[in-house]
Amino acid sequence: MDLLHKDLAGDERIAAHLFFLTLAACNTVIPIVSQDASSSHGSSDSWGEVKAIDYQGESPDEQALVSAASAYGYTLHERTSGHIVIDINGDKLRLDVLGLHEFDSVRKRMSVVIRFPDNTVKVLVKGADSTMFSILADTEKVDQIRQATRSHLTEYSSEGLRTLVVAARDLTDAELEQWQCRYEDASTSLIDRAAKLRQTAALVECNLKLLGATAIEDKLQDGVPEAIESLRQAGIKVWVLTGDKQETAISIGLSCKLLTADMQQIIINGNSEEECRNLLTDAMTRHGVQPANRKKQNSKRRKNSENGYLEIPDDTKSSNVLQRRSGKEEPDVCAPLALIIDGNSLVYILEKDLQSEKAGIVDLIKSRTDDMTLAIGDGANDVSMIQMADVGVGICGQEGRQAVMASDFAMGQFRFLKRLLLVHGHWNYQRVGYLVLYNFYRNAVFVLMLFWYVPFFVVKSELFEFPRCIAQKKGGTYWAISPHVFVIHF
Numbered sequence: 001m002d003l004l005h006k007d008l009a010g011d012e013r014i015a016a017h018l019f020f021l022t023l024a025a026c027n028t029v030i031p032i033v034s035q036d037a038s039s040s041h042g043s044s045d046s047w048g049e050v051k052a053i054d055y056q057g058e059s060p061d062e063q064a065l066v067s068a069a070s071a072y073g074y075t076l077h078e079r080t081s082g083h084i085v086i087d088i089n090g091d092k093l094r095l096d097v098l099g100l101h102e103f104d105s106v107r108k109r110m111s112v113v114i115r116f117p118d119n120t121v122k123v124l125v126k127g128a129d130s131t132m133f134s135i136l137a138d139t140e141k142v143d144q145i146r147q148a149t150r151s152h153l154t155e156y157s158s159e160g161l162r163t164l165v166v167a168a169r170d171l172t173d174a175e176l177e178q179w180q181c182r183y184e185d186a187s188t189s190l191i192d193r194a195a196k197l198r199q200t201a202a203l204v205e206c207n208l209k210l211l212g213a214t215a216i217e218d219k220l221q222d223g224v225p226e227a228i229e230s231l232r233q234a235g236i237k238v239w240v241l242t243g244d245k246q247e248t249a250i251s252i253g254l255s256c257k258l259l260t261a262d263m264q265q266i267i268i269n270g271n272s273e274e275e276c277r278n279l280l281t282d283a284m285t286r287h288g289v290q291p292a293n294r295k296k297q298n299s300k301r302r303k304n305s306e307n308g309y310l311e312i313p314d315d316t317k318s319s320n321v322l323q324r325r326s327g328k329e330e331p332d333v334c335a336p337l338a339l340i341i342d343g344n345s346l347v348y349i350l351e352k353d354l355q356s357e358k359a360g361i362v363d364l365i366k367s368r369t370d371d372m373t374l375a376i377g378d379g380a381n382d383v384s385m386i387q388m389a390d391v392g393v394g395i396c397g398q399e400g401r402q403a404v405m406a407s408d409f410a411m412g413q414f415r416f417l418k419r420l421l422l423v424h425g426h427w428n429y430q431r432v433g434y435l436v437l438y439n440f441y442r443n444a445v446f447v448l449m450l451f452w453y454v455p456f457f458v459v460k461s462e463l464f465e466f467p468r469c470i471a472q473k474k475g476g477t478y479w480a481i482s483p484h485v486f487v488i489h490f
Contacts, residue, residue, distance in 0.1 A: 015209075015211050015212070016212075018122075018124070018168050018211055019166055019211040019212045020069045020072050020073075020074040021069075021074060021086065021088075021124070022124040022125075022126060022166050022168060022211060023065045023066065023068065023069035023074065023126075023166070023214070024066060024069040024070070024074045024075070024076045024086050025076070025084055025086065025095060025112055025114060025124055026110060026111065026112045026124040026125065026126050026166075027057065027062040027065065027066060027110075028057060028058060028062065028100075028102065029055045029056065029057035029062050029063060029066045029076065029079070030055070030056045030057065030079055031053050031054070031055055031056075031066075031076050031077060031078065031079060032053065032054045032055070032056060033052075033053050033077070033078075034052050034053075034054065053070070053075065053076075053077070055067060055076070058380075059379075061162065061164075061216050061218075064216050065164075065214060065216070068214075073088060073089040074086055074087075074088055075087040075088075077092070081097070082096065082097060083095060083096050083097055084097060084114075093117070094117065095114045095115065095116060096114060096115040097112060097113070097114055098113040098114065098115055098121070098176075098180070099112070099113045099179070099180070099183050100112045100113075101197060101200075101201040101205075103127070104194070104198070105243070105357075105381050106198060107127070107131060107198055107201065107205075108127050108128040108130065108131045108243065109125055109126065109127020109128065109131055109132060109205065110125070110126060110127065111123055111124065111125040111126075111201060111204065111205055112124050113171070113176075113179070113204060120170060121170070121171045121176050122168055122169065122170055122171065123168060123169055123171055123204045123205070123208075124166075124168045125166070125167050125168065125205055125208055126164050126165065126166045126167075126214075127164065127165060128163075128164065128165070128243065128245075129149075129150070129153055129163060129164075129165045129213070129245070130245075132165035132167060132208075133146060133150075133165070135167075135205055135206050135207070135208055136167060136207075136208050136209070136210055137169075137207040137208060137209060142209070142210055145210050146210060149165070149210060149212070149213050152213060153165075153213055153215075153245070154247060156213075156215035156248075157244070157245040157246075157247030157248040157251070158247045158251060159215075159251065160217070160218075160248055160251035160252050160255060161215035161216060161217055161218075161248065162215065162216045162217075162218050162244055162248060163213055163214065163215050163216075163244075163245060163248070164213065164214045164216075165210070165212075165213050166210075166211045166212050166213065166214065167208035167209060167210050167211055168208060168209055168211055169204075169207060169208045169209050171204060175203070175204065178203060179200065179203050179204050182196075182199075182200040182203060183197075183200050186199070186200045218252075220252075220255060220256055221413050221414050221415065222413070222415065223413070223414070223415030223418075224256050224414050224415060225255070225256050225257040226415070226418075227414060227415045227417055227418040228256055228257055228258050229257055230418045230422065231417070231418065231421065231422075234421070234422055236421070237371075238258060239361070240252075240253060240258060241357070241358045241361060241385070243381070246267075246269075246340065246342050249340070250265075250340065253338070259338050260336070262336065263336050263337065263338045264287060264336070264337050264338070265337075265338045265340055266283040266287065266337060266338065266339045266340065267340045267341075267342075268280060268283070268339075268340070268341040268342065269342045270342075287337055289337065358375075358377075358381070358382065358384065358385035359384035359385045359387070359388040361385075362375055362385055362388040362389050363388055366388075366389075366390070372390045372391070373388075373389040373390050373391070374389055374390065374391040374392075374393065374421075375388065375389035375391075375392055375393070376392075376393040376394075376395065376414070376417060377393075377394065377395065377403050378394065378395035378396075378397040378403050379402070379403060380402040380403070382394075382403050383402050383403060383406045386403060386406050386407050387406050391408055391409070392406065392407040392408045392409070393407055393408065393409045393410070393411065393417060393420070394406065394407030394409070394410050394411075395410075395411060395412070395413065395414060396410055396411070396412055
């Protein structure tokens with residue numbers, strides 16, 4: 001904050017200015033300006049002088065970043081399809097928006113190309129550190145800043161904060177002309193539009209200058225630890241797939257009681273297929289686990305489900321379902337295990353490149369095991385996972401209703417999943433079982449009546465109408481009473 005108020009034109013002050021400018025401009029948040037009537041008490045002249053701005057966006061993280069920039073004097077005041085207006089400490093700055101590359105799960109970043117009043121063109125980028133550091137310019141000064149930023153990100157992640165990296169660079173006239181031509185073609189393409197837009201974004205998302213990093217606290221909803229503990233006690237395997245850093249995933253796992261202090265954490269961070277395979281093999285040997293991808297092993301794993309746990313954040317995903325051996329070859333066999341796999345290792349483990357890693361994990365479990373899968377999420381990036389699972393549950397939250405529209409069941413909070421599975425799920429299972437047995441015995445009684453009456457009354461056709469009389473005329477009363485008799489009997 002001190003850098004913004006220094007009367008200097010140094011690189012640090014410019015970087016701080018671009019940092020907050022990126023937070024205010026690189027997003028899809030819509031500012032809604034309203035008059036604040038609470039500021040006027042008895043004076044009609046002062047009515048509407050103070051204006052309140054309410055930010056509406058697809059992601060609560062973007063709203064938090066825009067609000068943070070506003071707190072430091074960079075207030076997003078107006079947004080249209082062609083320009084944005086930012087109030088910088090009382091001075092209005094109008095920026096022309098030449099193009100916007102929205103966030104996607106492949107690039108894991110978003111960027112906006114803007115033109116300043118002095119006709120300079122810049123690209124402002126923010127995204128995950130796993131993809132941002134690889135597109136930074138290679139200079140000695142940048143390397144020093146990069147190392148300091150990495151240490152700060154690690155510290156933030158260990159506290160359970162969600163981190164982003166912010167960068168920018170200037171575009172030359174030739175680069176701008178090339179990008180505009182490709183961007184217009186990709187935006188109007190009817191075939192592979194998403195892939196073409198990613199290729200177009202790669203033209204400007206390179207050789208960036210690192211500006212800084214952000215950290216946002218994502219608080220857990222009420223009742224999440226208790227709900228996860230109840231699901232684990234019921235023998236349900238709980239896997240977490242998240243795009244956060246591994247340190248953030250582990251911290252969140254501890255806060256929601258998915259991970260406990262007595263768990264042995266198996267962390268797989270490999271840079272090649274062979275290295276990942278060796279790490280998995282060593283972990284299985286050291287902790288006494290074996291693959292469970294056969295029907296007999298699945299049955300045995302269900303019986304021992306209370307003693308073993310798997311936790312997979314994404315950046316944390318796995319292709320092997322591990323089962324604890326019954327023997328006591330190692331002293332730490334009795335301790336529960338937590339499997340944590342970094343997202344960079346997932347491509348080597350699955351031996352293929354997945355467009356949607358979350359959906360790929362669900363498909364992996366369905367194809368290699370006989371278990372039923374349930375996926376729950378609240379964002380647009382969870383839609384493919386929800387649709388792939390046997391049962392999809394969408395949470396109606398602040399990130400939109402895409403997950404709810406694609407799900408089988410919708411709920412307001414995660415803690416309601418406990419009652420959905422353990423109460424309503426159990427009742428539904430019991431009622432379906434009763435219904436199947438009822439239909440079986442009803443049809444058996446109906447057919448056997450006809451079967452025994454035919455041999456005795458085949459000669460006298462008028463007497464053979466008796467079963468039909470029961471089925472048609474008196475059938476309503478008979479079949480209405482039979483379910484109650486059935487319930488009492490069973």
